[in-house]
Amino acid sequence: MAVPTTTTWKIDPHTLAKHQILSGYLKAWFGIVGNRFGQPIYVDGFCGPGRYPRGEPGSPLLALQAALEHQDVLRGGAIFHFTDYREDRIRNLRSEVDALAGTLPGCFQVQITTATFRDYISPKIEEWRGTPSLAPIFAFVDPRGYSGIPFSAIQGLLALPHAEVFITLMVDFLNRFLDHPNRDITEHILETYGTKEVLAIREGQGDRVGKLIDLYHRRLRSDTCAAHVLHFNMINRLNHILYSLFFATKHPLGLERMKDAMWKVDPQGDLSFADPKDRDSQQLSLLLSSDPADKLEEIIIAEFRGQQHVGVERVWRYVNETTIYQRKHMVTALRRAKQSGQIIAEPRKANGEKYIRGFPDEAVVSFTAGV
C-alpha cells in the first residue's frame, strides 16, 4: 500500500471498514460517557483531510457525526482534537468543519492543529494529568505506517482515568522496514514499541509479523494502565494482514461495544477479520460469513476441558477479554457443546436457584475431559 502524497486520496475498502468500526463504537461511546460525564474528549492524532474525493467522510467528520447523534446527552458539550502534520490536509479539514458550522452546537469545541501527534499529545497529556475530574478520552491513532506513535504517548494517554486508545498498525509494513539499514527507521520502530525487544524479532526466525503483533499486544496489556486489550486483524482473501487493530480500555463494557461495532461491519470485497488465536490453528481466515460459534466452541473447550462447576460468568469473562467473539456466539457455542455432550449444564445456578434454560451468568457448567 503506497503512502498517498496528495491532499486527499481514494478511499479503499479496508478504510471504509475501519470507519464503520470507529463510527459504530463512537455512537455507543458518546451515548454512554455523555450520560455519565461532562465533555468527553475525542482525539484524532492522524486525522487526515476530513473527506475523501468521492465525498466519503473521514474519521474527524465521523466523530462529529457520532456526537451530533447524542446531542441530547451531550448537553455539557464535547471536545475534539484533530491533528495532522500536513498543512494542506488540515486546511481541507478546516473547510469541512466550517461547512458544518450551522449544525454543530456551540458546546462542541473543535481544535484543529497542524502538528505531529507526538508534539501535540505530550503537552496535552501533561495538562490532562493535572485536570481534576478529567472527562473520558477516546484517542484514535491511525498512522499510515509505523512512525510517529511513541509508545510513551500511548502509555501516557492510558494512564489518564477513563482513557481508551484505538490504534491501527500496519504490521506488514513495519516488518518490511525492520531490516532497513537506515538508523532513523530503526529509531522510529524502537519508539513505536518502546523496547529493544522489537530488534530481537529482526534477528530471529519464523513468523515475524506474528511476533511483532504479539509484542505490541503484550506491551499494551502489561506495560500500560489498560485493563483490557482487544486485538483483531483485518485480512484479505489471501490471509494477508492489512492492519492490526488494537483497542485498549479500562472497562469490559468498552470491549463489548467495540466487538459489536466490529461484527456489524459488512465485509466489502475480499476483506475479512481474523481472531489472532486462529494463527495457531493454521486456519488464519475467519470469514464473517462462516459460523463464528463453531470456532469459539473449539476455543472454549480447549480452555476449560475437564473443569467442573465453572460459572458461565467466568466463561464469558474469558471470551470477552481474550477473543473477538460476542456473548451471542458464546451462548450458541455452549448450546452446541451441551448437545454434543462436551459440557453438562448443572441443574442449579451458582446461587442455588433452579436453572431453567439458556446460559445466564449465574448458570454453572461442567466440561467433560474429552479426548
Ligand SMILES: C[S@@+](CC[C@H](N)C(=O)[O-])C[C@H]1O[C@@H](n2cnc3c(N)ncnc32)[C@H](O)[C@@H]1O
Ligand atoms: C491513514 S491517514 C488518516 C486517515 C484518517 N484517520 C481517516 O480515517 O480518515 C494518516 C494521516 O496521518 C498523517 N500523519 C502521518 N504522520 C503523522 C504524524 N507523525 N503526526 C500527525 N499526522 C501524521 C498523514 O498526513 C495522514 O493524513
